[in-house]
Amino acid sequence: MNGEMSGANASPIGRSDQKMTRKKPGEFHVVNHSVPRQDGVAKVTGRAVFTSDIHLEGMAHAKLLRSPFAHAHILSIDTLKALRQPGVIAVLSGNDLQGIDPYYGHAVKDHPLLAIGKVRFLGEPVAAVVAEDERSAYEALESVHVEYEELPVVLDADSALADGAPLVHETAYRGGGFRGFDDPSSPKPSNICQGIHLEWGDTGAAFPQAAHTIEGEFFFPMAYAYAMEAYVSIADYNDSGLTVYSSAQHPFIVRNDLCKVFGLALNRVRLIVPFIGGGYGSKSYTKIEPLTAACSWKARRPVKLQLSIEEAMLTTRNDDARVRIRTGVDREGRLLALEATIHLNTGAYAENSPLVAKRAANRIIGPYRIPNVKVDCYAVYTNTVPASSFRGFGATQVTFPRESQIDELAERLGCNPVELRQKNLALRGESIHPGLRPLDADVPGDLSMVVEALMDRPLPKDHGRGVGCSASDAGSDPVSSAVVQVYGDGSVSVLTGSTEIGQGSHTVMQQIAAEEMGVAIEKVRVVGSDTAISPFDRSTGASRTTTLMGRAVLEACQEAIAQLRNMAGEVLKTKPENLIIERGGVRFQDQHVRWQDVLRDFFGLSDCSIIGRAYLRKTGDLDLLPVFWEIGCTGVEVAVDTETGRLRLDRLVAVGDVGLAINPAMAEGQDLGAATMGLGVGLSEELVYEGQQLVNGNLLDYRVPRFSDLAPKIDLLLVQNQDGTGPYGAKGGGEGSLNPTPACLANALCSATGARVRRLPLTPERVWQALKERTHKEKNIGR
Amino acid sequence: MKLEFVLDGKLVQLDLEPQETLAEVLRNRCHRTGLKVSCEVQVCGACTALVDDLPVSACTYLAYEARGRRVTTIEGIGDGERLHPIQKAFLDEFAFQCGFCTPGMILAAKALLHENDAPTDAEVVNYMDGNLCRCTGYLPILRAIRRAAALMRDRERERP
Helix, strand or coil, rough: CCCCCCCCCCCEECCCCCCCCCCCCCCCCCCCCCCCCCCCHHCCCCCCHHHHCCCCCCEEEEEEECCCCCCEEEEEEECCCCCCCCCEEEEEEHHHCCCCCCCEEECCCCCCCCCCEEEECCCCCCEEEEECCHHHHHHHHCEEEEEEEEEECCCCHHHHCCCCCCCCCCCCCCCCCCCCCCCCCCCCCCEEEEEEEEEEEEEEHHHHCEEEEEEEEEECCCCCCCCCCCCCEEEEEEECEEEEEECCHHHHHHHHHHHHHHHCCCCHHEEEEEEEECCCCCCCCCCCCCHHHHHHHHCCCCCCEEEHHHHHCCCCEEEEEEEEEEEECCEEEEEEEEEEEEEEECCCCCCCHHHHHHHHHHHCCCEEEECEEEEEEEEEEECCEEEECCCCCCCCHHHHHHHHHHHHHHHHHCCCCCHHHHHHHHCCCCCCCCCCCCCCCCCHHHHHHHHHHHHCCCCCCCEEEEEEEEEECCCCCCCCCEEEEEEEECCCEEEEEECCCCCEEEEEHHHHHHHHHHCCHHEEEECEEEEECCEECCCCCCCCCHHHHHHHHHHHHHHHHHHHHHHHHHCCCCHHHCCEEEEEEEEEEEEEEHHHHHHHCCCCCCCEEEEEEEECCCHHHHHHCCCCEEEEEEEEEEEEEECCCCCEEEEEEEEECCCCCCCCHHHHHHHHHHHHHHHEEEEHHCCCCEECCEEECCCCCCCCCCCHHHHEEEEEECCCCCCCCHHHHHCCCCCCCCHHHHHHHHHHHHHCCCCCCCCCCCHHHHHHHHHHHHHHHHHHHHH | EEEEEEEEEEEEECCCCCCCCCHHHHHHCCCCCCCCCCCCCCCCCCEEEECEEEECCCCCCCCHHHCEEEECCCCHCCCCEEEHHHHHHHHCCCCCCCCCCCHHHHHHHHHHHHHCCCCCCCHHHHHHHHCCCCCCCCCCHHHHHHHHEEEEEEHHHHHH
């Protein structure tokens, strides 16, 4: 690292929209270094406070009664007996919500905070008991008497779309005011929650020109994110408004939903987000906060609602998907056309599935140039647990089919699957999706790195290798803001609405502020996620935080520096233009004047501060969406036990194409974490329904990756081309390496054994079955 | 009923209900909120506490079973302001993200290194298989335990 480098000396990188000089790797003081996490000591000592650790004075506890049926009318609910149980303060059912708007939902306002009139999935909350302690609340649940009349159910997308299928929702709902989904209601009631159509070129004309066309049907499993901290929130509804502590990724969106439920102004609802014990998308958007708040509203006491993991599994899952896909190539191996129909099993309520559908349609294209495309994607209501965001959503479901099919095409063409990809991968600056930002990454370069690291030895017997690529329109809506306070003692605070969910956002913001303000990293404090204090941020998801919040922090620092320079001019009795900005202060006549000295002299006090601020919105270079393309590029080597069908991961290579790693160790950590989740859905994770009942809704039966699944050799490679819209050319990460990993496993299995499996996860049973069928086929061909 | 045990080096006496688990007692009665509860079925290891130096899943371990024993929580390791070598190694190796599994991980690692001060990678993986982490993909934790083992052996050697 070059300790003397300053911004003024760094070579400028041309950007049309703004003049700036940009430092390169090797020129940074704090950024681009693996500094220790700012939350590290708190987390290794057990002192980090999570929502479940918070106790408010006078706090009561709520427990939920859940529906035993997937679809039923509620004929009556009797709560009187429960109310008489010891310690019980209040009991709520769907009949007790007069005075508030009990429906919420950012995309579609279809979700009652307790079932009203009917239940739509097994496990739906029907009543809440608020009591002095958890045990009393729990024990009183059995005194709530509910009479149901069962209704016919629809449990998968096919039966939900059949003629005469029972309707999950009979009425159309209002939109949730979410940008892009202003009018979600379909003209006639059906189980289609959202339909997305995407088309360019002419697939009808293109397919007959194809030398090879492959058609297939793929299944992506229903999966559970398993954030180790289950959903928990504490609400305090009182005369001054509503304060909620919650393990929520998107506090501002939750605030907005709560304002609408209770008819309160934005400044009367305060969301405070302590450390979050994992989310992976499952804690995005509103979950149990409206119900917790209603309990407090009814009980007039602070109320904590802590779900168990088994209840969390009845709260949110991903959208499982069936994808019918057809791709065609010409004789030279150029992709000509792609057609797909995607059915997402969205469950009982829309949650974020309308956006999942939109993303799935966009993300099935991948980082390829495909001249003719036709995609239809449907999010379909069923009587199952509501589906919503799960890390990489949309991309996970569709990357597996597309990347499997590219390998199938390569086999048909008799060429190497890597070569076929290299031939079709778009280059930086090329358009992969008309109307969206041109590709801002070097994907062919990424793939070459993966292949070089993967092919490091001759392949042993019963081993196979597979690679995969993906491109996700990431970053969501580019609305973020930040406030930076610069103090007279040389310290700095960053106020951010981004939530620290483990991804390290607070450390990243700390590094950026230290870099820009020219102070030691210990001098910077990041104050997070309290909507009464933090300026607005759209959300913490879609890999957007480093890119958008990071840029907001950088710009807020620059704005503070512009003010400080003017103040320095006044203090030093010169024109600001005569002052050269350098690290941590200004230079004036061979003298370095520190920012803190400027502040002290300007105000005449040493404990004062100034505020720098920045607002990002969809304008300038952020007008064109996506904010950036998040690239996934991974490779695996697996060993196949042909007797048992068990796959073992022997090699994992992941590339994080992150523009610039603000903290390289944390960027690598995101990649390995994401790839490991890909390993989970690739090999073992699947929520299984038998009839109306989720039968493996606990951690004994739902198997997530463990220590013993660790690959013996792992290569995590970072690509730092500074080609993103974020600070110093950074782009987000954390989802990319999940998306292609299941396809890599399926491709590796096929390369090892010739068995092509189109349904995840690749459980030993499923692989063994496929190997047996393959042997049958070979025998039949032999005859 | 009455319960007496040594918690992080100090004698504790309290009244409790017979059905209370060690996790409930530690979190609700002893201010040991560093102990986290997740799966509640002895699968994830987040609630790991040490009872007489051996790891137990406090979510399903009746508090009464701890009578007369030594219980160690994350709050009880390290000495005051100085981090324990395992805590330091977790910090240096970025062996956590959200941090929810971390107290249990560190305590399980402590029990492992108490039994075996120079474990092989295979031994670490085998011992730690009952502690789940959903963020890191485990490799940074393996590195942290390797580093902690080396740190602790060095420290042992330097002792007068």
